[in-house]
């Protein structure tokens with residue numbers, strides 16, 4: 056069976072996605088990651104489009120890549136000129152890539168409406184652009200834009216455009232589902248017809264407008280396609296492009312068409328996350344294979360079964376793509392979830408111990424009141440340790456008061472908090488101001504506790520989320536506060552629920568400090 060070549064267009068089609076723009080340095084970093092991942096072709100951009108893309112091709116020449124070829128993208132020449140005079144074609148050659156990819160029109164409707172030239176003239180555009188490029192670069196790929204729509208509308212003309220590309224010497228002809236409207240059963244049928252008339256190796260470029268981009272790409276491989284285009288995380292114009300983070304594991308693990316080594320595949324999740332980070336986007340938790348939830352088990356029935364055998368509810372072993380199995384705790388949990396979490400937290404808990412059932416019932420009751428432990432695993436660990444009586448009592452809060460005052464004509468309100476805490480036999484009484492009541496409370500609590508526990512100084516609050524629970528009581532509603540805190544070594548989530556937003560915040564803050572102190576203590580115990 057032929058080798059499948061992966062062609063990544065994150066740096067070109069990916070940047071056509073709303074909200075995505077990379078700096079030249081980001082593009083170079085991503086190209087290096089893709090090269091290490093084993094991607095065969097990296098489409099770096101359209102040098103005829105903007106100076107940033109020209110700069111990328113200059114910069115990437117200075118980088119020693121292990122194996123990937125760098126491709127530059129552009130279009131067939133404009134009408135009423137020659138390839139040698141066409142600025143876009145000249146810029147492509149000047150970029151000095153390993154491969155040049157140009158797109159041309161397949162669909163008669165597009166030739167008439169978008170280019171406004173004759174069908175014959177379009178065939179000339181395709182032929183002489185590719186033939187000219189072939190004289191200047193070793194490898195030329197032809198992207199047959201709107202191939203599937205064009206084929207459905209006028210199959211004879213669509214095939215003529217591919218024949219023009221083949222005659223001109225294209226090394227690969229890529230059938231594009233540009234509008235993303237083609238369904239998997241149409242893909243196989245059409246490719247089978249094309250393969251009867253075209254000898255050049257074929258590729259696929261599928262958009263995701265019908266949510267079939269990955270499926271269409273895999274079906275295409277089943278029907279003899281050897282070059283698969285796509286992007287990391289499925290970034291791309293409108294609804295995105297075929298997601299290589301799903302295509303690569305499917306080819307490697309399910310279709311026996313390996314396109315990268317097992318070791319490279321294990322880096323898939325880290326590449327996905329780094330690309331999200333460079334795009335300044337929050338990773339999609341539910342993304343297949345690489346998302347945080349891809350192997351996260353919530354239902355008690357599922358957790359019970361995966362503990363007996365992971366394959367009962369996991370389609371692949373998550374480690375193969377660099378991911379991990381996670382167990383969530385919620386009101387859908389059974390004892391298995393509690394026991395799995397206990398093991399994760401290094402807590403000895405027996406399924407027959409009545410405290411296991413107690414913890415489970417407590418969770419269900421608290422979730423019914425509005426708590427949510429999925430994003431607050433630190434609060435859950437503290438709850439478990441308190442139930443078992445193994446939690447050290449680091450401090451108790453004897454009381455707190457928060458004042459928010461805004462006088463007539465004041466530019467901004469004043470927030471001040473006072474707290475009384477007891478540590479061992481000592482009582483500390485402190486006050487602090489803050490940017491708002493929660494910050495004032497946080498400042499006052501830290502001021503009181505830091506003299507006893509200086510390790511709290513390196514703890515930071517990363518995220519603070521408030522959700523009004525739907526009780527229909529307006530400003531008297533119950534609120535849930537989720538806080539994400541962290542230090543140099545870890546991040547953790549805590550939760551509080553109350554009909555008073557300050558009180559809900561207070562509960563989440565206290566759990567955050569307690570968890571930090573617990574972690575510090577455990578680290579010290581391990582060192583001793």
Ligand SMILES: CC(=O)SCCNC(=O)CCNC(=O)[C@H](O)C(C)(C)COP(=O)(O)OP(=O)(O)OC[C@H]1O[C@@H](n2cnc3c(N)ncnc32)[C@H](O)[C@@H]1OP(=O)(O)O
Pocket residue numbers: 071101103104105130131132133134158159160169170180200233292
């Ligand atoms: C299916 C795809 O995703 S293809 C990639 C799409 N990506 C992009 O468009 C991003 C980069 N594009 C750009 O920076 C700009 O559009 C440029 C520099 C390429 C062109 O800019 P402009 O010259 O101002 O043209 P504009 O963008 O308004 O219109 C597109 C032009 O390309 C022509 N064109 C479109 N497809 C083709 C083609 N396959 N072959 C030749 N010309 C084409 C159009 O006819 C139009 O030319 P005209 O105005 O002379 O009739």
Ligand SMILES: CC(=O)C(=O)O
Pocket residue numbers: 068158198199200201231232233234260262
């Ligand atoms: C070439 C390309 O990006 C497309 O047809 O969608």
